Amino acid sequence: MMEKKxxxxxxxxxxxxxxxxxxPKDKENFERQLNNILLYMEKLDELDTGDCxxxxxxLPLKNVLREDRVRExxxxxxxxxxxxxxxxxxxxxxxxIK
Amino acid sequence: xxxGGRVKVRQKxxxxxxxxxxxxxxxxVAKREVTAVEVTEACLRKIDExxxxxxxxxxxxxxxxxxxxxxxxxxxxxxxxxGLLSGVPVALKDIFCVKGQExxxxxxxxxxxxxxxxxxxxxxxxxxxxxxxxxxxxxxFAMGSSTENSSYGPTRNPWDPERVPGGSSxxxxxxLAADEAITSLGSDTGGSIRQPxxxxxxxxxxxxxxxxxxxxxxxxxxxxxxxxxxxxxxxxIALVLExxxxxxxxxxxxxSLEVPRFRDALVDDIKGMKLGVPRECFVExxxxxxxxxxxxxxxxxxxxxxxxxxxxxxxIPYSVACxxxxxxxxxxxxxxxxxxxQYGIRSGEAEGLLDMYESTRRAGFGEEVKRRxxxxxxxxxxxxxxxxxxxxxxxxxxxxxxxxxxxxxxDCVVMPTSPCVAFEIGARMKDPLQMYLSDIFTISVNxxxxxxxxxxxxxxxxxxxxxLQIIGPPFSEEKILRTAYTFERxxxxxxxxxxxxx
Numbered sequence: 001m002m003e004k005k006x007x008x009x010x011x012x013x014x015x016x017x018x019x020x021x022x023x024p025k026d027k028e029n030f031e032r033q034l035n036n037i038l039l040y041m042e043k044l045d046e047l048d049t050g051d052c053x054x055x056x057x058x059l060p061l062k063n064v065l066r067e068d069r070v071r072e073x074x075x076x077x078x079x080x081x082x083x084x085x086x087x088x089x090x091x092x093x094x095x096x097i098k
Numbered sequence: 099x100x101x102g103g104r105v106k107v108r109q110k111x112x113x114x115x116x117x118x119x120x121x122x123x124x125x126x127v128a129k130r131e132v133t134a135v136e137v138t139e140a141c142l143r144k145i146d147e148x149x150x151x152x153x154x155x156x157x158x159x160x161x162x163x164x165x166x167x168x169x170x171x172x173x174x175x176x177x178x179x180x181g182l183l184s185g186v187p188v189a190l191k192d193i194f195c196v197k198g199q200e201x202x203x204x205x206x207x208x209x210x211x212x213x214x215x216x217x218x219x220x221x222x223x224x225x226x227x228x229x230x231x232x233x234x235x236x237x238x239f240a241m242g243s244s245t246e247n248s249s250y251g252p253t254r255n256p257w258d259p260e261r262v263p264g265g266s267s268x269x270x271x272x273x274l275a276a277d278e279a280i281t282s283l284g285s286d287t288g289g290s291i292r293q294p295x296x297x298x299x300x301x302x303x304x305x306x307x308x309x310x311x312x313x314x315x316x317x318x319x320x321x322x323x324x325x326x327x328x329x330x331x332x333x334x335i336a337l338v339l340e341x342x343x344x345x346x347x348x349x350x351x352x353x354s355l356e357v358p359r360f361r362d363a364l365v366d367d368i369k370g371m372k373l374g375v376p377r378e379c380f381v382e383x384x385x386x387x388x389x390x391x392x393x394x395x396x397x398x399x400x401x402x403x404x405x406x407x408x409x410x411x412x413x414i415p416y417s418v419a420c421x422x423x424x425x426x427x428x429x430x431x432x433x434x435x436x437x438x439x440q441y442g443i444r445s446g447e448a449e450g451l452l453d454m455y456e457s458t459r460r461a462g463f464g465e466e467v468k469r470r471x472x473x474x475x476x477x478x479x480x481x482x483x484x485x486x487x488x489x490x491x492x493x494x495x496x497x498x499x500x501x502x503x504x505x506x507x508x509d510c511v512v513m514p515t516s517p518c519v520a521f522e523i524g525a526r527m528k529d530p531l532q533m534y535l536s537d538i539f540t541i542s543v544n545x546x547x548x549x550x551x552x553x554x555x556x557x558x559x560x561x562x563x564x565x566l567q568i569i570g571p572p573f574s575e576e577k578i579l580r581t582a583y584t585f586e587r588x589x590x591x592x593x594x595x596x597x598x599x600x
Contacts, residue, residue: 011472018430018475019437019452021460022468030469036531037473041419044489047496054491055498057321058307058547058572064350078214082441091439094447094454 005038006031115140117595120186120281120334124227127185130174134167134185137280138229141187145231145278148598153253154263154273156192157200158232163187167229182341184227189279191270192233193240194325195314196220203316204236204248204266207462208442217314218349219283219325219342226341231279234269238464239433240290240318242266243533244526247466252523255298256596257562261520264294267328271298274328275596281338282328287318288421289515289540291326292552296515296565299554299594301329301582305339306572307547308353311346319428320351322421322544331592332553332583336360339575355573363576368584369403371577374508376411379539384517387558392514395555395566395585399512402584409504409511413497417542420497422534423477423490424545430474436462469530498546505571510581513539515552515565539567549575553582554591563591 008031015022022030076089085092115137118126126132142160149155170185190196193203195213197220202208216224224230237247245253245268253268255261256276263272267284271294274282284291286304295302303326310325317323327338340361345354375396380389396406438444438458446457463471477486504511517538526533543550548569555566566585570578586592 006476010476014472014475014479016456017479018471019434019455019459020463020468020471021446021456022472023460026465026468029465030472033469033530034473034476037422037534038476040531041423041486043419044416044423044493047413047416047493049489049492049496052492052495054488055495056491058498059351059353061351066347074214081214082211084438084442084444085447093439094449094451096451 004035006034116144116277116280118280119330120183121337123186123280124180124182124184124337127174128180134170134229135164137185138163138167138187138231141231141279144276148256148276149278151254151259152256152272152276152278153251154189154234154269154276154278155231156202156204156233156235156250156269159199159230163229163231170227170229181225181227182337183223186228187231187280188223188228189231189234189270189273189282190220191236191267191282191284193236193285193316194220194283195316196230199233201233201316203240204238204250205462205464205467206249206443207436207459210443211441215314218311218346220314222342234267234273234282236269237266238467239316239429240266240285240287241429241466241470243289243293243536244521245269245294246523246527247464249464254523255520256598257299257520261522261562262297264297264516264520266290268294270328271295271300271302274298274300274330276598277595281330281334283325283338283342284328285315285323285325286544287322287425288544289537291328292515292540292550292565292567293537295328295552296567297520297563299563299591299596301332301335301551301553301592303327303335303339303551304543304549305343305575306549307544308351309549309573309575310342311344311349311352313346313348317432319425320432321428322425324544332551332579332586333361333364335551335582336364336579358576360575360579363579364583365580366584366587368399368581371404371510371581372508373399373404373406373581374409374504374511375406376409376414376511376513378411378414379513384514385519385558387519387560387562388514388517388564391556391558391564392566396512398585398589402588407508409508411500411504411511411542413493413500414538414542416493417497417545418534418538420490420493421537421541421545422473423486424494426470426474427478427487428474430471430478433467433471466530494545497542501542501546501548501571509570509577510574511569513567513569514555515539515567519558519560519562519564543569548572549578551578551582553586554594556591557594
């Protein structure tokens, strides 16, 4: 058995970072599957990328500027229309401070 | 490569309106030989007939489509100038925002979300006279290669309903193959247009990154996502591409290049063109039927006067690993917005904010999306960032350099679109890595931001379609279209239709 790339507690920790609840069954499946996947990804180590610049984007991206003009946007009603809970023009979330 | 085969070839004299191509419909509607309503009704009838089995559509906007078609007919009768797509019924992947419509990206988490605005391509298609039939099925958040990861259940392949249509834009591809729509659109992050086009026996194109505005496209991996058309023939691809391309102030990554008249590229002549075939594509577990069709395709290109040369893309074998690090990293960030606050479903609010987030996302996302969010968060997390994410970004540069190099010695690269034909529903769901590996021929194109098309390239021994992929340098869509068009005009694969029980 090869060394594990990711353990059950790693999966739990990462899921928490991603604010993602997962069932105990998913947790075990993910641990097994992600180990396979991460092991496969070691293939990249075969390539010498020593002085290679990382490429995050294929385009030579630069800031796109426009004139700061007032233009029509979504109204408050429209923007709130899909909210699961709203009140007086606000999104409502459960209490953060107990 | 003759006709033959046991499948039905479309016969000009027996064509029903829903079998027409977009350029045929637009032409006849413009001349008032048929009405937009007649064509729309023909598509809706076909949907009624076959969609209970195929399940291309998540929702069909029957009233909206007929109302819109009638309105177009009235305006054309009054003398309004027809658009490029006047009266053409279009199926849209459930990933494009359409104002006033429920759009869910194939996910439970967006159930009930009514888009407050139109995606730029939706606006452009509408301005060109298109009629929207509804939203097509897809892998949830475009994550998958089979359309099985949809919270609405799988779509079936019209060529064999026991098999997948490919993915993630499987519904849009199946709808065209079954003639439920005249044309359709999808999005392609790692092959999600080309691979389903290949598995369903139609054409599909991923334009150069930045050619088409992504405004209103629900994001999966922003540096890789690109919108593109499916078509019953290459001319339809050129036509729709012309409509949807162009700079958009609402997408800062969209390029400010003038949009060529892509239809002018439809020239039946590739004499002297140099086509590169990567030697790496023969060593990746390609199915025998795919290899046979591909080699026959290369002979066809040679017979048509093209020079076929062997090239090397030595980093292609690394593209799957590179892609699944970068795309999941971007996805883990993009999908953070689905948190039960601004739209979609919410659950677990009684236990406080953090539990609400976790519980909403647990209930709302399917298994593959969760797996990718975890993988993406992991490769970005402290201690692993350099080993995975940064390493993959460097490999991405090497993959792009591979292509840059070969395009100095050939016009286009040709490869199969997929190493396999349509596989059986359920066959690859247990092993995600195996599913990922089936993307080997398409994902390097997204990593390098290149344009590429998949066109019908033959059939295997079971009569399942095989796709032929043509890849070009950035902004070389015209060269690709010309190559694809020449192949199509000199073969009849694109005319064959699946025999669906009617």
